[in-house]
């Protein structure tokens with residue numbers, strides 16, 4: 525594995541500008557194209573598993589974070605509140621949870637709507653010290669693939685198991701495996717909400733879910749969120765350093781802080797449990813890992829450019845390029861330079877396919893398709909397009925258990 529910062533620069537995926545600030549990377553067009561493909565895939569995967577997506581603003585009144593417990597327990601990691609006037613101070617949010625709790629309480633809820641699964645790829649902020657920042661792996665502006673499941677107590681274990689299964693599906697599609705799974709428990713000190721029975725209950729349900737999902741894990745004390753224990757999906761970078769990509773957390777604390785409730789079948793008001801989960805973590809840390817694990821050669825479905833069209837001599841690649849675009853493929857037509865130099869350049873940039881079109885190909889209605897591993901095949905245009913589409917489409921979803929529809 526190589527350092528993602530070097531590959532990110534060489535492949536023009538992202539950029540850090542000192543004027544913008546450390547830990548605030550810019551996603552360049554190529555990096556943004558890959559990220560967009562991955563985001564689309566993740567949102568689609570979540571929809572398939574019953575999530576509804578929302579948009580929420582990346583800041584809120586400071587009062588909201590007193591209520592959530594972030595300002596009392598987590599202020600050291602937050603940017604200081606911004607006072608707009610005497611009555612209004614705003615905070616760049618350290619997490620999306622309170623906003624999603626506000627989505628839940630936007631109207632009365634019935635037990636029939638549960639589990640309510642709310643998802644968003646949204647911004648959150650962390651006041652990291654300059655010394656720890658590095659490329660995409662540790663940033664101050666985080667784009668999190670987040671989601672919150674509001675459910676009844678007796679559904680918590682199933683929801684955690686389902687969240688773990690969505691995660692495994694996403695990791696397989698993206699082409700990596702976590703280095704380990706960690707059950708993060710509370711430690712000593714006043715960092716944690718002081719309610720021992722709540723911690724015991726939450727820890728027990730996470731253990732049961734890990735066993736039901738058949739995930740081998742190690743427990744670690746002092747790594748929990750301030751409001752509850754969590755399952756952490758751990759990765760290792762090119763230098764062997766470990767970090768957390770994504771988590772599943774069970775939370776009996778915040779629903780009470782925001783006074784969330786639903787009307788149960790017997791007409792009684794009950795408090796839902798919140799399951800916080802992310803399938804793929806932040807886009808930044810995810811891509812730091814994807815760049816390293818694939819050595820910059822992403823699977824074709826999220827490669828920034830999937831096909832490079834190289835016309836030779838007087839031949840035009842326009843028609844083939846237009847057909848590729850119409851099929852939703854990300855392509856680039858390159859005219860300048862010798863054919864050998866253009867092929868070499870595409871290979872340095874790790875483009876999955878190169879389509880060469882010369883006079884012979886035009887006359888025969890074919891295209892010479894070269895894949896990243898060097899294999900070349902001469903194919904009729906329709907067959908070439910079919911092949912490209914089959915390799916460049918995102919993986920199909922396994923679908924939620926029991927949700928199969930017969931047509």
Ligand SMILES: [Zn+2]
Nearest residue numbers: 619620621800
């Ligand atoms: Zn959350």
